[in-house]
Amino acid sequence: MEKKQIFGIFIALIVLAGIGVILLNPSGSSDSSDSQKVNTPTSVEQSVNTPTNVEQGVNTSTSGVKTIRHGYLPSNGDALIFVAKEEGLWTEEGLNVELYQFTKGTEGYNSLFGNKLDTVGAGTSDPATYIAQGADITIIGGLMSEGQFLVADPENAKDLADLNNWKGKKIATIAMSNGDLIYKAALKKAGIDWKKDVTFLELGSPNAVLEAVKTGKADGGIIWIPYEILAQKQGLAIASYSYQYYDNHPCCRIALKTETLNEDRDTYVKFEKGLIKAYKFFSENQNESVDDIQKYVNIDKEAIRQSTWSNYFYASPDPNTNGVKEYYQMMKDSGYIDTDVKIEDHIDSTVYKQALNELIKENPDDQFYQNLLSEYQKMNE
Known part of the structure; x- marks a missing residue:
């Protein structure tokens, strides 16, 4: 058999092996960037990136455990x-x-x-x-x-502590987090249309929220514990706490x-x-x-x-x-x-x-x- 034919067969085998690996690992590892906008799923079947350290498989046990x-x-x-x-x-x-x-x-x-x-x-x-x-x-x-907060630059914190000052502001948040709901419900109760009067920048993690606030991409950010400690260490201030709007939620x-x-x-x-x-x-x-x-x-x-x-x-x-x-x-x-x-x-x-x-x-x-x-x-x- 000629060398070209042997080489061609060798390449074909490599390609087939690669396809086999993909088929055996359909979850992949396509993690999204923290700065990418994350939309709330419209149905339970909609795909969201899967944690890379969660393996596929069945619930197994050893020795009856x-x-x-x-x-x-x-x-x-x-x-x-x-x-x-x-x-x-x-x-x-x-x-x-x-x-x-x-x-x-x-x-x-x-x-x-x-x-x-x-x-x-x-x-x-x-x-x-x-x-x-x-x-x-x-x-x-x-x-x-409880354990949810709004953080902001110290110069903006006092202003954002009043929900009436949120009109026209951009707030970084994580879709479907507790703080996301608590603050939106508080805005609605205060007579503010959170869908029209406030711009919510949906991000992928609390760290991304802090970064957006620090760099001025957002006026304030909604996070949870223990990121309030990290926020303060990075020079930000807590503008308000979720319990102020819903005690012991x-x-x-x-x-x-x-x-x-x-x-x-x-x-x-x-x-x-x-x-x-x-x-x-x-x-x-x-x-x-x-x-x-x-x-x-x-x-x-x-x-x-x-x-x-x-x-x-x-x-x-x-x-x-x-x-x-x-x-x-x-x-x-x-x-x-x-x-x-x-x-x-x-x-x-x-x-x-x-x-x-x-x-x-x-x-x-x-x-x-x-x-x-x-x-x-x-x-x-």
Whole structure:
């Protein structure tokens, strides 16, 4: 056979091998730039970039240990996730919880819908928006409340602290984040048409929001913890807090596909037990919790402590059904969503309740769990 023919066959084999690799890895790695405009998905099927460290595959386990793939944000708002993982509290429940990072809620939910994650912890706006669009997902627990901010150049901060001064301004935000909704709802309540009177620059991460404000591309930016600390270190100022417009509003919720929950409810009761135990540990062991958080949130320990144990952030695994229903109604009233879907049909607080009851039975003299039961009754019944 001539050398040209041999060379041609060799090239053809390389091309075929390359095609095979592409077919075996359809998720690709096409991450978008932080500065690229991100539009809110119009349906649950619309594609959003998938986190590159979330692998395809099925939920596997070894030696009878159940594996849950959980998507998280690199924020101290996910403190209970980090504590449960690092302190082995899920291991005690017979679970192997694998953590996968994403930068915004839409990425996490895209991976959930693509069967690359089993559970997601992100702001209330994310699952609520997808539910409003017809996604069959269920909220089973919480992680945090509040913790959203508007930051600006110190010269503009006082001006932007008054919502009436937002007309004609450009505000950097992350679509479907809790702060995005809270501030838009506050504008609507103040009689300002946020769709016409304010320009919202939708970006891909809190860091991109900070950069837009620092470079003057935006007058202000909406971010979440712990980026308020980073913002101040970079010379920006906090103009306002989300709790000023909605006190103790729910933020990150634990959600999963309804089908997944129905197929293996006991596993997710154990998942919630791990989070409840993490909440107890978090409440009683501040220094150790800071160490656990810092493994996932890349800022110094004192900044983590300042942002986490503050008067503008509350950690809690309670699903807070009543708060989520109120939040959902606010989304509708502000024009953020338009739907007849009832959010209460997609909240199952009994998963958390069962987990809490089991812990009370296992620890009958522990007042911490008794107090959580009282809180549950106020927020869910």
